[in-house]
Amino acid sequence: MNETFVGMPAFPEAAQKALGNGTLRGNLRHATHTIRAKRAAAVAEVSDWAELREAGSRIKEHTLRHLDRYLEQLEESVTAAGGTVHWAADAAEANRIVTRLVKETGESEVVKVKSMATQEIGLNEALEAAGIRAYETDLAELIVQLGEDRPSHILVPAIHRNRAEIRDIFRTAMAGWGRPAPEGLSDSPAELAEAARLHLREKFLRARVGVSGANFMVAETGTMVVVESEGNGRMCLTLPETLISVAGLEKVVPTWRDLEVFLQTLPRSSTAERMNPYTSMWTGTTDGDGPRAFHLVLLDNGRTDTLADEVGRQALRCIRCSACLNVCPVYERAGGHAYGSVYPGPIGAILSPQLRGTASEIDASLPYASSLCGACYEVCPVAIDIPEVLVRLRERVVEGGPAVREGNRVVLRPARGHAAERAAMRAARWIFTHPDALRTGQRLASRARRLRPRTLPGPGAAWTRTRDLPEVPAEPFRDWWERTRGGKEETK
């Protein structure tokens, strides 16, 4: 787990803060609505989108079912092609491996391709603790790093920043990391991009070690795939002498044919492009071309635990496109930081509580960070039924039950803080299986209808803070039905 997020408040409190930040809400609303519309247009162009979505879902489902076989095949292929494969059970082990590999090169800095896996394990912080500086080279990651900030979106980690804020960050912080921002830098996108380009170029040319993640790993050939837009990835993957890639176990696909599906669905779903500008693929090492040493760190970190849950495992199909974030009405208003994880939005709400468990306050609150509107499921290019998994995880929070943690079968206890709700649900269940009791309750409510309070105490206060209560009718429908024999004897 990434230490940066330890001790995060539960989602509702964190979201409340974001709701009060007008600039943030404006930035997010503008950005998500823009990309939402573009994605819809990019997807609408493809006549067989539904089939591609189905194929992507099935390929991932098949691979996950035979994950052991494909991972071993991948290891063999990568090794045969001159790479070295390392297995990391958790974040700490992955960080130790990467730190050791960098130290063995004698270098004290690395350039990084944007990677969710390395963020998930908090690699930059671990490297820093070992005296190694990691330079983020993706533009948005650079903004986050320079601003000593946290990412708030999978694809656009600085989505919460507008260009004036970015200009200020560049002016203040660039000098501390290398080449300073040009004099008189304005907030025009072209000038900001040029400042980043000049700043980063030094690092590309100097770095001897590159660190990346992977979008896909092809088991049959041991080929790694990174898709990106800026070309920084291509630099980091080709210029250094040593390349270390950290990838979650679930990134493996069996064959090159399978890539054909995802290379269509991923760009359209994430950046709304027909094809992303740079697709880098490499297989082990090649004499006289590119890095001379290649290491692949295969990261579990809760993934096999997740695989054990029949409903929850579909979260591992995720290809990190972030389409679900962009359509989510809750993400749009709460912002990415409220999710307390490098995986925000709907996918984060089902990934974090599975990868990390539901023991912390933030993780136990994430399954509830959704109105279950289903917009995320609709746009997911691998058809992850996010609402279904959210409900499954709510069940795990309130009912507990069997689960796998760190490879062991355990029986989780219900989370604390749900006792009153559980009692209310049980009482409601009793009433709803006794129609006469329901009627008695309805009549009591009707009799007390004049007492229509403007505010309620307890949990009801959350309703009445912004909403009036409905008026209770003089009689419930069932009494009218009986009295008038279904309206046949109604007297006006």
Next chain:
Amino acid sequence: MRVALFLTCVNDTLYPDTGRAVVRLLNRLGVDVDFPLAQTCCGQAHYNTGYRHETEPLARHFAEVFGEYDAIVTPSGSCAAMVRELYPRLGERARAEGRGEALADALAPVVPKTYELTEFLVDVLGVTDVGAVYPHKVTYHPTCHGLRALGLGDRPRRLLEAVRGLELVELPGADECCGFGGTFAVKNAGVSAAMGADKMRNAESTGAEVLCAADNSCLMHLGGTMSRAGSPVRPVHIAEILASTEEEPAR
């Protein structure tokens, strides 16, 4: 055809006008609808809050009460989706827990017979002009379960467009959730309220008098939001509009 009205616990308790409207509308269209008094609740709130095992007795009760009918009509998109989409899942999960086929078998009969009101009108009765009169400016909010789980598509629109006197205006951001989401409305009250306020502003921007939807739980949240804010827009369930005639006009 024996048709039952599953009014839902929320409508039965708080919105009997919607129930009366469904009865009047169906009777006018020649359907003799029954209201089995043993009906209670489909269990949606229990299920969606994570109490799947507490949901099972409610689902069984629903199947017992409605099993004998040929069609079950409900004026709620989310309750219809609960039965159609999630009852089969309850059965699957019980099976996966090693509890056999009993739950799945008990629930299976009611699943394909359960219709949301506009589906029943358009698909089963084959009508879009139900002979209604409603001289008001209306905007329609397609609720999430109706839109995405049931795929109601343009059925509600077609029904509304055929209503005499009704001026239907487009709701901006129509397919965005209103922020109700059952217990979400209180568990994440801040975000829920912000979503509701945005929906209200969108409805107000159309100049409509009436915000119409096919689910009273969403309208309870939006109506409560609009009433607190003193909004000129009022919430009305689609059944009440479709039941409205010159002789018996709805509000």
